[in-house]
Amino acid sequence: MVSPFYILIVGLGLGFLLGMTGKKQAALTNMLTLFAMAFFTGVSLHWIQGLYTGAFQPSMVFSAGFKPPFSISLFLGMHEAVISLMINVLGLISVWYFREFLLRDSKPLGAVLLVMFMGLNMLVFTRDLFNIFVFLEITAISMSGIILMNDNHHAHAAGFKYLLASSLISAFYLLGAVLIYFSTGSLYLDDILTMKSAFAPMALIAVFLMVIAIVIELKPFPANGWALDVYEAAHPGIGAIVSGAVTTTMLFLLNKILVLGSDKIYLLTASVGALTFLFSNWMGLQQKNPNRLLGYSSIGQVGLVLAILGMKPVLGDGVEMIGFGVLLTHFLAKAGLFWLSGTVKGSSLESWAILRNNPVILTIFGIFVFALSAFPPFPSFYAKWELIIGLSGTGNYLLIALILLGSLFEVIYLFRWFGIVVKAESEESDSGIEWGKAAGPALFALALLAGGYFARNYLSAPDMMNFIPLVAVVVLWVLDFMPAWAKNTLLLAMVGIYSWFYLPQYSDYQLIFGIIFMAGAVLTLLYGYSEKGKRPGFYPLTAMMFAGLIMLVEATTLFGFFFAWEVMTAGSYFLILRGKKSQPHALSYMLFSFGGALLILAGFAMAHAVTGLWTLDALVMDSPLSPVIFIMLTLGFLTKTAAIGLHIWLPGAHSEAEADVSPMVSGILLKAGVYGLIVLFMRMGTQYIGGVDLMVILSWVGILSALIGNLMAAMQEDMKRLLAYSSVGQLGYILFGLSMMSNLGWLLAISGAIMHFLYKTMLFQAVGGVYSRTHDRMMYRMGGLIFRMPMTFIVVLIGIIALSGVPPLSGFAGKWLSFNAVLQKEYYLQGALAVLAGAVAFLYLFRLIHAPFLGQLKDNLRKVKEASLWILLPQYLVIAVIMAVSTVPGLLLERIGKLLAKTFPDGGLLWVDSKIPFGARTAISEYGYWNGTYVMLVTIGIFGILLIVQLLMQRNNKKVGQFNIVYSGERPSTPETTHHAYNFYAHYSKALGFLMVPLAERFWTWISERVHDIAHQLRQLYNGNGQVYLMHIMFFFLVCYFLINGGF
Amino acid sequence: MGEKIVYAIIAVFIMLNYGFLVNGVIRRIYARVGRRIGVPIYQMYIDLFKSWGLRTNIRHGTMFYLGPIFRLTGGIGLFLFMPAVYGLALFTNFSFSGDLLLLLSFQFFGTLGMALGASESGHPNSAIGVTRGLAQMTAVEVPFILAIMAVAIQYDSLSLTEIIAQQQGGFLNWTLFTNPLATAAALLAMLGAMMRAPFDVVLAPQEIPIGPPTEYHSNYMVFLQSNRAIFPLAKSILFMNLFFGGATTIVMMLVKTFILLMWPVLVGVSFPRFRVEQSIRWFLRVPMIIGLLGIAYVHFFLK
Amino acid sequence: MNLTIDKIALLLGMSLMLIGLWGGFTQKNLLKIILSFSIFDTGLNILIVALGYLPGRTAPIIDGSAVTPENLALVAIDPVPQALVLTAIVIGFGTTALLLAYALKLNQHKKSLDINQFTDLKW
Amino acid sequence: MKIKNSLVILLVMAFGVFLFQVYKQHQTQGSLNKTAAYYNTNTPDEVGASNVVTAIVVTYRGLDTLGEVTVLFLTAMIVGYILRHGGKEKPMKNNTSEILITAANVLIPGSIILGVYVFINGHLTPGGGFQGGAIIGTAITLMILADPLGSVKKAVLHITESLSGFTYILIGLAGLLFAGGFLDNRILPLGNLGNLLSAGAIPLIYSLIGLKVGTELSSIIASINETGNKTA
């Protein structure tokens, strides 16, 4: 057992000796410093190992041979050991990282670093309140030294401000420590703790002083201007130390002292933390300098931990683990990011774009960003879950709101940054990152993954998840060096094998959506064979999205559902981001998804609080809260289904994605939201708020989405955008169907979901095929492609007949069902709009087929070839399915109907045998009837007869070029002017333009601008004047004091 | 099944010829209003045989070739999917395949095919005509559907046969009298659906003087003209069935449809032409409100 | 008010702290600010010692006559605050020295000691 | 500006209110609390120092003191580091007045002896390493000012400082290894209360502290004094 004093002995002894050395011994100094740090780390590891195996007991170490409270003692338990390990590892890497600086300024730097980390360790170990003051000062002073590693006037000014601030803070602490001594006669923490119940008013003031001093050390809003300057001006490696080691220590220290505090002090800490989290992230929105941005983010994260620690009286001791989860993530990710920052030259967010030249570094960066945003599988994700669950259990909704809003802001700037890194213009082809400097970030990224793995053990909810799908992600990540076709085959095989084993276990809705997701995977992957090269990163990300979807379907618990939801979001975000110009769209996708996910999380947490269940059946409840929960969850899912108002991310995201990603995100991914809605509606049923049926509101939302989505689609020039808006419309129909809460309504919705999956996959692939040949998405620049790409044309033709609901193809089923459902439900107004929307759908579909395929062939497209076989194959598979379902609609509808009868026993369709064979059955509803097979046969019959007549009648039928008749074979003008395709429905927008005003977009733009304005106003606080920062600190201190003591 | 097919062929044959004649009459009426003598009533037959007799015909592509077939399939199909004469096996057609909704949707089959065919001709004006047609159609659809919804609510059925059955027993049982609002909405919508003036700007590109029918000639023309004969008739039958008590005999059917066909003609000769956006606005205003009132009337007073 | 030694000292310490704070917040000159804070520190030290003062007792040093090992606990005051203040003074000096060195460095850059000159980093 | 000033007044007043709360809560104690009573009762036996404050500073709360020394050490290091690129100032002869040199010659030896006396007797009389160190530091500073060309080698200062610090740690380590704990003074016999050589390692430790503090303080001042005014 190595006494923790050895850390002090080695640190200080070596530190003092280093004072003697000169420039000539720089290498030696460097070695010794490294050695000492390694020794620190070793001691921590030694203790962890000892404590873990039970070889050591958590123990108290006394100095000077006297027992406390008369001497200073150190305590070392598992918590201390882990925290000190974190600090020391960071120290070790820092010393390695700073070796150039250490070789340059060996004497002061090595010694100061050593002493500083020794001090941090002691702060963790010591149990004496005054001793804390001494080591706080040591930390502050060494900080003011290492800030100077960057020798410029920014760093000097920052150091000065830092020092000023910390002298005021330490005065608070000193006064507190002294007062506690006068009041209790002791400086020994555990001793004082025993007297807590009998604290005199003086002791309360003392505890307040100490706590507030450490809270200010943790940079609460608004008393944190000094810290931001340090983050910006100091070398990023220092940022890593401050944000990682110092903050970790201070938080641990705070947790140590907080036990002395009353519930009021806890509450104060929690509020300060939550506000800091919110405002700091808010102001982060306006940051352009990466280091300062990281500073804001650090401060925010620390605020969150503060808030969590402050919740201890409410949530119990579990908060320590939650706080640790957030802290660990912050520690690893922030240190890693700061280290990366040190290797990037340039001080703009754009300059980070060089990272993407190195896939490993980019991955590391991605891990940090996702970990900070609390995505699975990182510890912060589990912590966030536990925190929100816990908070809602105690009814702290305001705090939940603050925290969730804060984390949304954080995600905005983190992902804006991430998008810039992945997408911004960068001339340099070399990442220019030294591997030596990347080692630390790499190690920490791995630690984050490992931390996530272990964090699962601390989950209070049963997760009962099947993590097998995630294996595919890992495997493909590892095999990312392989050519695309090999990975494609591998992933296809994995999907195949998985569905072979798992699909039979599914049932009901699970089965339907499981089939959609797995079939979707197969269809989109078949397309993938058309891609050449390696497609780095594509397959693991695809696997991630599909893994998320499959896990979503398999989820039986709230946690499992949320986990899968986040995995899916992350995967799809990456996929969307891969598109050439998709960065802003990917960002808005991420924001809406994240906002939605937060609502889902909060909703789940409240549901759990109400029912106490962990399974999805927690949503079955009858409580005054249920409408609120219902609204939150619905909104959450509606962000994914892109209901009108929440749809603005979709057109860009779907259209700018790569050709085979568009069908994934449009045809398949959106169904996740539908599935969520089904899960929700099945369990919560109809909810009322103030007597208003929320389902009626949703039906309006659905129908408006359908109408406006379709109208917008009709106005697009870009064929992918057209399809994207069409998805808004289609999903609107599905929502409309679901909101009816009737058998037919759901039949409409679910068959609609399946059909939308088929059509959209097929059409996006067809359009992708066109793009692969023409490299253009503007429809008016094409034309006449039917002559060059007839196979694709047929697909689009079938697609539009089906989608527009013209009999005899399957789309008619949707119309028929919707009308019947509307009549049944007496939703006449919505029904009328649904019809209008359906008619408008016809407009955009015609445009989609006319503009690129019909009319005149443009000169530049005369040599275009048919899309490749791999692109066509999945489309024709879909056509086969569509034709089968069209001919025998019962194949699909009757089965779904049976399933729905469990949920809605009444009002379903009746299926009656008809006179003709092969299972053609007539569907009978309350109002009408329909036999798809007859319709198909009659139509084909008439068409066939007429075709034969035509063939017989015609004589000498010749194919001639266009215009042969009217212009006698002379082309009057260039195709550019005679192909009527641009601004196709000008008259329509003239008539109904008022419906297409981008209100939603304006609204969100307005929101975004206001949010940024406020951020800008807020950060005016930090005017750069150290004196003002001091006043902030004093102001903060006084406000807190008078809040605690009930005013003047 | 076999007899049904035979009946259907007979019914279609009758309706085609009737349609040709009616079209001739309509052209004469237009001429008379314009103080011209006009063509003979059998002019359509002359045109048909002339077109048929052309020695060569050309095509611009597959869709161009198939367009008229789609078109006529749409017209005949619409007719065949509904019972033309109530209780008469000859004219019951294939109405067992689907209800009112099938008819409403099937209308577009021909429109779509024709639009595709015309588009392939590469002629800019045909595309313009198509966009106009589609745009106007969407607007027409709304009041029409509202009217149909009112009817469906009123009779608790979407089955045409059922709806006709409920209107039997005196003309006061007709929807026209039981629900005049819905009927009014539908009749106004019909003006647009028939693409007669004032809603005939859709056809304007043909008049300029090129467009789909110009590109289409010979036997294509035959198909298109046949469709012109049967499609409006089919629509009239639909209206008749919905609002005017259907028909129990062939003669009644022929008379009623003729009168119905005269309705847009009469309106058309007395009004100027609307631009597309004007007609869209108009349909989404007057007829739509009437349609909504019709539904309200049914919902609150008849149920 | 019944003034006693320790109360005077307490009030003095507090006044010095307030004056120091006031100076620290209002003065523009870096040296003045540092000076103000050192006055604040002095006030704080006086405050601490005054808080620990026991009236009528003497310093906790055995001199063999007035204070012996036996009566130490009865006649001497609490030694702990003194030890703490001692530490605080030394640390305060360290901080002041550092602040002054920083001020000098800042002065080298801008040839000024006005704190408003050093606001390049903000927001 | 007016607003800002009134804000400051408000802040200061509010802080005054806070301090007044402390004042109001303060009750003059009649007797020692348990910690102080323990120290005042047991110091003579356990530590063997006459000056209880010294006993606390060096032994009972020796860790604080070590930290304190470390603070000064850091300060010395960092002051040098801050001013590293200022360049050396060319000391000007005429800067040093005759009076100063004379005074220095008289004062310096006396000061140093006084300083040494103060820290060696730290366990017996008021004063100790810090006070003595400060006196020595002042003396050395005077030397530097009086003789700007630098008869005082900085290297000597650094070596003294480092070695005394290092020895201090070693003594602490000895306490850990051979006695009750880190910085235990009982590695040496306690001796008789009141003797110069008593109180175990306290005189030794305090001397080392004195040396270290003295050298540290003077090197702080030396660093500042040597700085030129080149902008980095």
Place this chain on the structure above:
Amino acid sequence: METFKIIMMATLAVVMIISAIMAVLSKEMPLAILASGAISLLASIFFLILASPDVAMTEAAIGAGLTTFLFFIILRKTEQNSHEDKK
């Protein structure tokens, strides 16, 4: 005796407060530094009266002595800088 002590201390205190205000307000930097040094020196007398000789010595040596010293050195340096700038 006690009363005398109190009066003396009160006087001292008033002097210190005045010095403090002077130190803060004075435009003349040397005067301010001297005033601050005086405060420390008087504070050490206070400490002595409060039966804390160790603190008194420290305050005198460090607060009154070294700190004042340091301030003067810095003052000279900064004045040199400003002076040079003017040249």
